[in-house]
Amino acid sequence: MELIGPGEEPAEGDDPLAALFTEGPSEPPSDPALARLFPDAYGGPDEVPDDATHAAAAEFRRYTENDLRTRKREDALAVVRALDALGPAGGRDGSGGTDGPRETDGTEGVGGTDATGGAAGPEGAADGAVLRLRPDESRQWLGALNDLRLAIGTRLEVTDEDESGELLRLPDSDPRKPMVMAYLWLGGLQESLIETLTA
Template identity: 55%
Template sequence: MPGHFEPAPGGGATVALDEVEISILRSLAVQLMELIGPGDEPAEDADPLAALFAEGPSEAPSDPALARLFPDAYAGPGAGEESERDEELRTASSDFRRFTELDLRSRKRADAHRVVQALDSLTPSGEDEAVLKLTVEDCRCWLGALNDLRLTIGTRLDVADDDETLYRLPDDDPRKPMVMAYLWLGVLQETLVETLMP
C-alpha cells in the first residue's frame, strides 16, 4: 500500500487512497472505537459541572491492548517484595486514572470517529484513488488515531522494538495481513508528522 501523506497548500495534509485502503483504514478505526467502548456519556439533562467531575475506573484494563492505550501514570510495583513506595505509586496511578481516563477515552473515540467521517466523505471510482484533504486540526486527530491503531495492533502482535522476525513472515502466516497493516500505518503516521513540520 503506497499511500502516504503530503503537505497541503495553506496547511494540513493530503493523501491519495484507493477503495481497499479506505476500507482497511475505516474498518480499523471502527474496531478501535469498539475496543475503546461507548464510554459513559452524561445524559442530555445532566448537570455539565457534575459531568466535568465524573469519576472513571480506578483499575487498569485487563485487555493488554487497552492497558497499552490507557497505561498507569506512575510506575507499578517492582519485583520481589512490595515496598511502601510501590503502594504509594499504585494509589497515585489509581487516583490519576479515576479522574482522567473517561476524558482520554472520549478523545480517543472522537479521533477515531473523525477518521471514519473523513473516509466516509471519499468516493473513489473504480481503480481511481480519492484524495483526502485534512485541515491542521484533522491532522491532529488522525495522528492520535494512527498512533492508537499502531499501539493496539503492535500489542496484539506482541511487537518488540528489537524484534524483526515479524517483518520477514512468510505470506501464508496468518499474522502477515496485520503486520502489513501495522507497517503501512507507520508510514502514514511518519509522513503525516513530516507534513506538519515547518
C-alpha cells in the same frame, strides 16, 4: 472504537454537568491492548509499584481516563468520518462527487496516497481520491494512527522496533501476516504525515 468502548453518556434526564465530574476507573484495564492505550501515569510496565505509587496512579486514572477515552473516540471518529465523506479526487460529500474546493490554510494530503494506499492520481482522476487535512484534523489522524499501531503492536507482542524486520519476513501462511502488514503500513502513513506537517 470498539476496544475503547462507547463512553459514558448521561442517561436521559440526568444532569449533564454532573456527568462531567463522574469519576473514572481506578484500576488499569485487564486487556493488554487497552492497558497499552491507558497506561498508569506512575511507575513503569516492568516495575512492581509500592502502595504510594499504586495510590497515585489510581487517583490520576480516576480523574483523567474518561477524558482520555473521549479524546481517543473523537480522534477515531474524525478518521472514520473523513474517509466516509471521501469521494473521487478529494470529494468530501460521500456521493462520489466533489463538494467544491476546500480552504487549504495549511491543508496537507495524507502521505501522497489515496484512500486505498495506492498512488494518488492527478486532480480530477476518476479512479483515485485525495484526502486533504487541516492541521487540527492532522493531529486527530496522528492520534488515531498511533492508537491503532499501539493496539495492533500489543496484539502482535511487538516489544522492540527491531522486531519489525522479523515480522515482515513471516510467511504468507502465518495468520498474523495481515495484521503485521497493517501495522507496518500504518507506521509508514504516520511517518509520512509527520514529515508533511514538519516540512
